[in-house]
Amino acid sequence: MTLRQRIISKVKANAGSSWALPKQQSSCAPPEVWTNKDNDVTPASRRTWTSLTILGFWFSDALNMQGWEGPSSVISIGLTWREALLAQAVAMIIISIPLVLNGAIGSALHVPYPVAARSGFGYQFAKFAVVVRMVTALFWHAIQTYSGSFALTLCIAAIWPSYLRIPNHIPDHIGLTTQQMVSHLLFWLIQLPVLMISPHKLRWFFMFKAIVVSACCIGVAAGMCKFAQSSGDIWKQEPRIHGSARAWMILTCMMSNAGGWATMATNIPDFTRYMNGRKGQYWQAFFLPVITIFLALMAIIGTSASKVVYDEYIWDPTVLASKWTGPKGRCASFFVGFSWVVGQIGTNLSANVITAANDLTSLFPKYINIRRGAFIATVIGGWVMQPWKIVYSASQLLTFMAGLAVFLAPVAAVLSSDFWIVKRKKIDIPALYDPKGRYEYWHGINWRAVVAFVVALTPNLPGLANSVQPSLNLSGGIIHVWDINYLYGFTSAATVYVTLSKLFPAHETLIDEMITEDEIWAVNDDNGIIMANSESDEFETEKVLTEKS
DSSP states (O other): OOOOHHHHHHHHHHHHHSSSSOOOOOSSSSSSSOOTTTTTOGGGGGOOOOOHHHHHHHHHHHHHHHHHHHHHHHOOOOOOOOHHHHHHHHHHHHHHHHHHHHHHHHHHHHOOOHHHHHEEEEEEEEHHHHHHHHHHHHHHHHHHHHHHHHHHHHHHHHHHHEEEEEEEEOOOGSSSSHHHHHHHHHHHHHHHHHHHHHHHOOOOHHHHHHHHHHHHHHHHHHHEEEEEEEEHHHOOOOOOOHHHHHHHHHHHHHHHHHHHHHHHHHHTHHHTBBBBBSSSSGGHHHHHHHHHHHHHHHHHHEEEEEHHHSSOOOOOOOHHHHHHOOHHHHHHHHHHHHHHHHHHHHHHHIIHHHHHHHHHHHHHHOOOHHHHHHHHHHHHHIIITTTTHHHHHHHHHHHHHTTTHHHHHHHHHHHHHHIIISSOOBBBBGGGTTTTTOOOTTBOOHHHHHHHHHHHHHGGGHHHHHOGGGGGGGOSSSGGHHHHHHHHHHHHHHHHHHHHHHSOGGGOOOOOOOOOOTTTTEEEEESEEEEEOOOOOOOOOEEEOOOOO
């Protein structure tokens, strides 16, 4: 070996060792499998979430600018506020079913979504489900971060109006101005330290956001009604679409609303793993519909009143607040901007960054824990993906992102039906960490899950293509499957997976009782046996010398 080769080899060795996390003993994973405490079973000391934390979590997740602007898309296509609220309510009821079913997995097993998915998909195929969810999280993190920068601009402009007059030195084709770039950088820097906080310590931030953003929503709606001396005429609008076209359009809006929450319905175990009991997570079925309908109603009232005051419907809350002038108006504008800054950070935290961090931790446990994963996710989402280009030049990409629900519906279906019906909640938790354990299936792939995924996805592809590229002008009954895309994807995948699992059972994965992490596990190593107990953050080990045959 030449001197140059030896130097390169030494640099690579040092680089690898410096980036690798300390090797940790686990009560579940075999000694040869690399793991870390963020990917392992959540110890008792970190199970700090209660029903109140879940309430704060959903306030944190659901209260965001996209939720405020949501009814505008329904009304703009020719429906009314009644259909907007109906589509929101029914969609939240639909999505609450997989949300609660999969949430129970986290509260029972105390493992993250990437680990829980191995039971139904197989140890290796579960990585596909993880990547699909991670890509979705990164895209939405990019969009939510860029939206938050507009709220921060509102705050700064309320104090220094000249901020809006910063000369632009960025070419138009980039998709943003110098002032917007500064706001984006500042927002990214403000949210970065919050994203570094461990999930089990976030309950107080969730409650803070719940209070601040709820007060903002009520204040904007009430204030606009006071300015207009009425709630406007949006309540008198009649639908511009009738007959069967109207019915299909309502279904499409329902699925669009449900699809927006498909990500959380899939990876909710990432959060319910921190529950200190199993019953609290069931409150999600009530919390999510109530919070989202509240936000939609406040948005409709405030926007309707804006028509009276400004002679146009203003759905963007930051644009609406920017029209308030005078000392009192600028003070109110600052509060609205601050509230939505908190709102966007909370949504990014609960819906996107923690999820992507968990996914990265599962895929690269030797090098990435949740804190490193959060940093990598926010760098990719905030800068590498250039969210200003996504928003500026790709409305079709946003449609495609909403359409990613068709990929997540079968994932959520396999996850929940495997736990509740096929395995009947009897999971061997340590085996979830063993690539050669009972959940290996065939080379790490459960073919039943593959078939269910294909059956659920294929009929939705023509509708997805037509929504992204309307010029295709596809027609026929198959297009209407898209109008019920999430409902079809979830029910068909669950039906196929359960049927195949009953006709061709994987006997090695079926056990009589759940095997939990709370028991003491003996793991053979070179010197003897390591006894580990996952009830503490630091595993206590005891070497027991044995005779070698």
